[in-house]
Amino acid sequence: MKILLIEDDVETANYIKKGLLQEGYTVDWVADGRDGVVQGASENYNLIITDRMLPALDGLSIVKSLRSAKIDIPILILTAVGGIDDRVQGLDAGADDYLVKPFSFAELSARCAALLRRPPLQSEVTQLVVRDLRMDLIRRVVTRGSDAIILQPREFQLLEYLMRNASRVVTKTMLLESVWDFHFDPKTNVVETHISRLRSKIDGPYETKLLHTIRGTGYVLSDD
Incomplete structure (x- = not known):
């Protein structure tokens, strides 16, 4: 399983990447929101984990851009912005899950596994x-x-x-x-x-x- 991690904090990114690699995932990491959109749209990922506050392009814009491009990869927003309205905004933008920092890696791992178990969305017939x-x-x-x-x-x-x-x-x-x-x-x-x-x-x-x-x-x- 291949995961794209979009996170600008190096320490947090290394912590998440190390844990995911130990669980057998392949992980690509980018620290810039605009690079994240390009990477997410051009590579075949099974899951995207993105921060919300990012340089160049914020996490909500990343989600909206990918969804408008008909990219249905599961997306988990991982952020310190954790108000109820903020979570609703993230899910309404098209994210599949929303986890607030500070977080337990065990919970992050469980949420990733749950998203990866979901069957792929079927394209609507037009x-x-x-x-x-x-x-x-x-x-x-x-x-x-x-x-x-x-x-x-x-x-x-x-x-x-x-x-x-x-x-x-x-x-x-x-x-x-x-x-x-x-x-x-x-x-x-x-x-x-x-x-x-x-x-x-x-x-x-x-x-x-x-x-x-x-x-x-x-x-x-x-x-x-």
Whole structure:
């Protein structure tokens, strides 16, 4: 496991680095906040430990910079700034843990181990694609090839569910529960009606059909 330590006090840095090395970690140390951001963004670390009061760039700015760059490495702020509001600021900035100096190395070690046990964060999906059908979940735009497809809100929800389950047969009950939040049979053809409208928009003018009805079972979105 590789740890980046950002600490400007030489004595404290040597104490932490020595203890972590004895526990089997690989440790890189930088004493400058700006160097810490560059190092954290350019190397593959499993954990970053940073002081808050640093030359060139403070610890909160380091955390914010790394998070804005979509770097999800666990970050522990280790600092003498220990008020409740200060801790809240650190966690709100994107830090995963906050430990106040003076500290016990045993506690620091335990917190590091806990952070390293956490599973990595999964990147949020922002685009769904089935063949040439594309859905942008951020802009809420649907296209097929170069053509924009205009959908009503419920049609968008329906297509999103089908695309998230592409190549998998989904039943009418699954659609009622997931798209309409119905946990009972409303005794209407609301699903069939919306499927028909959606099919006319995403398949109508195109040679390759994507939305298929599986008789007696449900529907599947697939280019097979």
